Amino acid sequence: MIKKEFEVKGKKYLVALPEGVENINLGIPLGPPDIMGELGIPEPLATRLHNQLFDRGLFSLDDVKKKPNDVQAALQTALRIDAARILTAYAESEKETLPFE
Secondary structure, three states: OEEEEEOOEEEEEEEOOOOOOHHHHHHHHEEEEOOOHOOOOOOOOOHHHHHHHHOOOOOOOHHHOOOOOHHHHHHHHHHHHHHHHHHHHHHHHEEEEOOOO
């Protein structure tokens, strides 16, 4: 079996394929599972978190049980981008005149 990475709608996945098989639909999904809908996380944060889990090799329940610090790091990294956007928005708002002034 060989492992092959692929993307669907920006989300990274890994499958195991028999030697000589290229069609990912014939492979065994290794993960990570698409759980963002169950968590109620909106896009694009859901895709960023999914890919952070992928990048850390967190493909199964066993993986996340063994590496809870990596789960936390994936979440923090995915959220860091949103925090940067919030900081930028605050900085921009300070440049504008407030509507009640």
